[in-house]
Amino acid sequence: KLDMTNEYEAHSIHGQGDTFFANKVKELSNGAVEITLHLGGSLGFKSKDNLDAVGDGAVPIADTIGGVLAGSDSIFLLSSLPFLAANAEEARTLYTISLPAYEEFFKKNGQRLLYASPWPASGLWAKNPVDTVDAIKGLKMRTYDANGTRTLIEAEASPIQLSWADVVPQLATNGIQGVLTSAEGGVNAKFWEHLSHFTEVNYAMPLNFVHINGDAFDNMSKEKQDAILAAAKQADERNWAALLERVQGNYKTLKENNVTIVEEISPELQAHLAKAATKVISDWKETAGPRGEMIIKAYSDKVGRSY
Amino acid sequence: MYAHKIIDSISKLANSLAVIMLCGMFLHIILEIILRNSFDTSTFVLDEFVGYAVASLAFLALGETFHKRALIEVTILKDNFSKRNRLFFELFSNLACSVIGSILFYYIGRSVINHFYRGTVSSSVAEVPQFIPEGLLLIGVFVFLLRVFESLWINISLLIVKEY
Amino acid sequence: MDAGSASFIVLLILIAFLASGTTIFISILCVCVVSLAIFLDFDLHRIGVTMSRIMIRASSSWELSAIPLFLWMGEIVYKSSLIDQLFRGLIPFLRHLPGGLLHTNVVGSAMFAAVSGSSAATTATIGKIMLGELDKRGYDKRLAVGSLAGAGTLGLLIPPSIIMIIYGLLAEVSIIKLFAAGIFPGLLIALLYSAYISVCSAVDKNLAPIAEADGATLLSGIWDLGPIFALIVLVLGTIYSGYATPSESAAIGVAGALFLITIRGELSFSLIKESLYGAVSTACMICTLLAAAGFLSTTMGFLHIPQDVATFIGSLDLSPLGLIFVLSLFYMLLGLLLDGISITVMTLPITLPLILAAGIDPLWFGIFLVIMVELGQMTPPVGFNLFIIHGMSGIDILTIAKSAFPFFLLMCLAAILITFLPNIALWLPSELYS
Ligand code: NA
Ligand code: NA
Numbered sequence: 001k002l003d004m005t006n007e008y009e010a011h012s013i014h015g016q017g018d019t020f021f022a023n024k025v026k027e028l029s030n031g032a033v034e035i036t037l038h039l040g041g042s043l044g045f046k047s048k049d050n051l052d053a054v055g056d057g058a059v060p061i062a063d064t065i066g067g068v069l070a071g072s073d074s075i076f077l078l079s080s081l082p083f084l085a086a087n088a089e090e091a092r093t094l095y096t097i098s099l100p101a102y103e104e105f106f107k108k109n110g111q112r113l114l115y116a117s118p119w120p121a122s123g124l125w126a127k128n129p130v131d132t133v134d135a136i137k138g139l140k141m142r143t144y145d146a147n148g149t150r151t152l153i154e155a156e157a158s159p160i161q162l163s164w165a166d167v168v169p170q171l172a173t174n175g176i177q178g179v180l181t182s183a184e185g186g187v188n189a190k191f192w193e194h195l196s197h198f199t200e201v202n203y204a205m206p207l208n209f210v211h212i213n214g215d216a217f218d219n220m221s222k223e224k225q226d227a228i229l230a231a232a233k234q235a236d237e238r239n240w241a242a243l244l245e246r247v248q249g250n251y252k253t254l255k256e257n258n259v260t261i262v263e264e265i266s267p268e269l270q271a272h273l274a275k276a277a278t279k280v281i282s283d284w285k286e287t288a289g290p291r292g293e294m295i296i297k298a299y300s301d302k303v304g305r306s307y
Numbered sequence: 308m309y310a311h312k313i314i315d316s317i318s319k320l321a322n323s324l325a326v327i328m329l330c331g332m333f334l335h336i337i338l339e340i341i342l343r344n345s346f347d348t349s350t351f352v353l354d355e356f357v358g359y360a361v362a363s364l365a366f367l368a369l370g371e372t373f374h375k376r377a378l379i380e381v382t383i384l385k386d387n388f389s390k391r392n393r394l395f396f397e398l399f400s401n402l403a404c405s406v407i408g409s410i411l412f413y414y415i416g417r418s419v420i421n422h423f424y425r426g427t428v429s430s431s432v433a434e435v436p437q438f439i440p441e442g443l444l445l446i447g448v449f450v451f452l453l454r455v456f457e458s459l460w461i462n463i464s465l466l467i468v469k470e471y
Numbered sequence: 472m473d474a475g476s477a478s479f480i481v482l483l484i485l486i487a488f489l490a491s492g493t494t495i496f497i498s499i500l501c502v503c504v505v506s507l508a509i510f511l512d513f514d515l516h517r518i519g520v521t522m523s524r525i526m527i528r529a530s531s532s533w534e535l536s537a538i539p540l541f542l543w544m545g546e547i548v549y550k551s552s553l554i555d556q557l558f559r560g561l562i563p564f565l566r567h568l569p570g571g572l573l574h575t576n577v578v579g580s581a582m583f584a585a586v587s588g589s590s591a592a593t594t595a596t597i598g599k600i601m602l603g604e605l606d607k608r609g610y611d612k613r614l615a616v617g618s619l620a621g622a623g624t625l626g627l628l629i630p631p632s633i634i635m636i637i638y639g640l641l642a643e644v645s646i647i648k649l650f651a652a653g654i655f656p657g658l659l660i661a662l663l664y665s666a667y668i669s670v671c672s673a674v675d676k677n678l679a680p681i682a683e684a685d686g687a688t689l690l691s692g693i694w695d696l697g698p699i700f701a702l703i704v705l706v707l708g709t710i711y712s713g714y715a716t717p718s719e720s721a722a723i724g725v726a727g728a729l730f731l732i733t734i735r736g737e738l739s740f741s742l743i744k745e746s747l748y749g750a751v752s753t754a755c756m757i758c759t760l761l762a763a764a765g766f767l768s769t770t771m772g773f774l775h776i777p778q779d780v781a782t783f784i785g786s787l788d789l790s791p792l793g794l795i796f797v798l799s800l801f802y803m804l805l806g807l808l809l810d811g812i813s814i815t816v817m818t819l820p821i822t823l824p825l826i827l828a829a830g831i832d833p834l835w836f837g838i839f840l841v842i843m844v845e846l847g848q849m850t851p852p853v854g855f856n857l858f859i860i861h862g863m864s865g866i867d868i869l870t871i872a873k874s875a876f877p878f879f880l881l882m883c884l885a886a887i888l889i890t891f892l893p894n895i896a897l898w899l900p901s902e903l904y905s
Binding site: 036045165168172188 | 516520521525529533534633636639641643645646711712713714716765766772773775816904
């Protein structure tokens with residue numbers, strides 16, 4: 001019996017992915033390993049706590065959004081770097097290239113990485129289409145991490161930091177004009193009650209990491225270990241595959257609620273955002289050192305663009 | 308007594324730090340509101356910093372609040388006993404406080420040391436070294452323990468010299 | 472060990488620790504340590520790392536900041552002449568009502584609830600301002616304390632409300648509709664409380680002294696209420712105009728109170744200092760309690776108690792009304808030990824599908840759940856409103872719980888009314904956003 005914590009709700013993409021993983025583990029180990037899922041942060045741990053909580057053995061398994069680990073290792077800002085991956089395929093390529101670095105990090109902290117899965121791509125939620133440079137300039141938007149804040153400052157928008165619970169009250173009273181998040185985030189919080197447009201800019205697809213305590217894993221029998229690893233592999237496959245379906249489902253919900261999905265943005269805005277992103281990416285390369293440089297280079301070669 | 312005086316001043320100092328935390332979070336929120344509404348910008352770290360301030364406030368004031376008996380307790384059973392027997396309740400309570408306080412002190416201390424040597428910083432734009440906010444909590448638990456040991460010492464000596 | 476007997480034993484250990492007179496937050500932590508050790512064989516290391524991590528996380532919370540700040544605002548009002556003026560202004564309005572100033576707890580809590588999202592902040596602020604004054608003026612303690620314990624919980628039901636935001640995100644229900652749905656049930660409860668106070672005071676004339684008129688008229692009353700009214704308008708205005716978020720409104724309240732005493736020439740170093748130290752001491756008591764409660768819910772999570780019981784209820788295959796009845800018992804039992812947010816987060820993944828399957832409107836269920844959570848705030852052994860009022864008045868917790876019991880029953884009555892007349896909750900949101 002193993003406890004597993006996750007900050008996100010049961011119906012979220014990661015809640016469903018972890019449920020799939022837990023069921024698979026039980027099935028593949030013939031019931032010898034049972035994972036008790038504590039979703040929605042019901043165990044009291046937030047993503048920020050998970051690295052220490054798993055390392056110290058407070059909980060054996062956790063699902064953690066990558067961004068919060070950036071304070072321990074800047075490699076975790078990679079998956080949320082702006083406009084690096086244009087679609088799910090590229091995000092996966094980036095993940096495959098950086099996987100050894102992630103694995104090494106968890107190993108160094110007495111843990112083992114089981115799998116990582118993506119969030120749907122974030123875009124710009126607002127009352128208007130944000131498809132021109134003029135539309136984004138001065139737009140007061142809530143961002144979810146330091147990368148987003150830096151990018152939007154570079155893009156001359158006005159990023160605002162707010163806790164997620166304050167977002168809906170601020171939207172309802174026009175305290176902010178937009179939100180940088182995925183279509184999924186907007187569906188969960190019913191943004192259509194306040195906003196009418198989702199501009200698909202494919203900003204980034206941040207990763208969530210599922211990690212297990214090293215001792216807990218090593219002390220298990222070979223059969224149990226194999227069952228967990230096999231289930232992790234299947235969960236990994238499933239989550240990347242489920243992404244597309246998820247996005248389509250979200251878009252369907254948005255259309256039902258009269259949200260306009262803006263798929264085309266002006267070439268000027270595209271260039272404007274790319275320029276903002278270049279600054280953030282090159283700053284990141286500086287802090288991440290040669291390892292970061294190598295990953296970006298390998299990735300550039302793979303996708304045929306240079307960063 | 309000399310030891311009591313030292314403990315007293317340390318505890319009062321920590322309590323004053325807690326007051327500073329309260330002023331600090333007030334000023335930070337006001338600043339954020341002004342920045343957001345008048346200048347369309349943000350400090351970008353409001354919920355992070357205010358979170359540190361609330362936690363340090365609660366922990367730093369713990370020693371003084373315990374000392375003033377403003378941490379609440381159920382006295383209904385205790386009140387039915389003689390003054391001497393009530394001391395045993397006090398002793399039990401002090402022991403429970405020492406055990407929990409010591410566990411918290413050891414494990415928060417361990418976390419502070421780990422953060423310090425690994426150089427963990429927060430993932431926000433401010434990149435706050437994590438040993439600082441947790442270190443403030445550690446100081447709070449330390450002051451609480453001092454006050455608990457002081458109370459334990461007083462209750463034991465009362466029991467021995469029978470001056471109740 | 473099954474969930475039922477495990478939770479029963481946890482309850483017994485907690486009562487034993489509390490009865491020993493150990494500080495409540497330490498008692499709660501002791502129970503968690505003992506339970507994790509005996510039920511789950513956790514070693515000291517695992518208990519220690521879990522406890523320290525959860526205590527740090529539960530106390531480092533942005534949402535918690537409203538508590539010390541509103542307490543500070545309350546201290547400023549209480550320690551300045553604003554408090555005398557407030558009561559002078561209320562007298563001409565409430566003089567002819569049986570119960571007189573006792574209604575200030577209810578009216579004050581309902582108004583304050585429109586500003587603050589938590590019941591702890593509501594109870595602590597109104598308690599700070601009202602309790603001492605009511606006692607000084609010879610009002611019956613039991614009615615004063617009981618009505619505050621009950622009305623203080625309205626902070627959760629009358630918007631804004633932290634727990635509704637959490638429910639809305641978990642259940643995918645519109646948060647603004649939840650806010651709208653909470654208004655009439657909140658007013659209904661306030662009305663029931665005021666009616667009860669009036670009836671009690673009319674029957675027993677000793678409960679509430681006849682307020683002295685000393686020349687106060689309705690007009691002078693309005694004038695005297697002006698400053699407090701301005702403070703409320705300022706805080707509400709900044710929230711509803713979007714200048715501040717509900718979580719930030721406490722700081723606006725402090726700024727407003729400071730401004731008021733400045734223009735009245737009462738601003739002094741000693742007033743600031745005393746109000747700050749007073750607020751810090753109470754805030755420390757409440758925040759450490761909440762952090763300990765966080766560890767208790769982690770412990771219950773590891774023991775899997777709420778989930779097991781909720782799964783059991785699912786297996787009973789009940790009719791919608793039967794399901795509501797069993798769930799209300801379940802939530803009241805959980806309310807003995809756990810705080811509202813933990814209850815919501817831990818049980819909803821299991822109870823929400825049951826509710827949906829039974830064809831019950833999740834918007835309505837959100838309001839019902841908030842009322843259930845409010846009931847838990849007034850029941851011992853872990854009842855935050857009881858703790859807070861004890862910390863402010865020094866009256867022992869069981870007496871407060873007994874005084875709160877009629878108000879507990881009145882809230883149950885409100886829950887029943889809302890079950891049979893769901894439109895009390897659902898009419899306003901359907902009118903506003905259909
Ligand atoms: Na409220
Ligand atoms: Na309770």
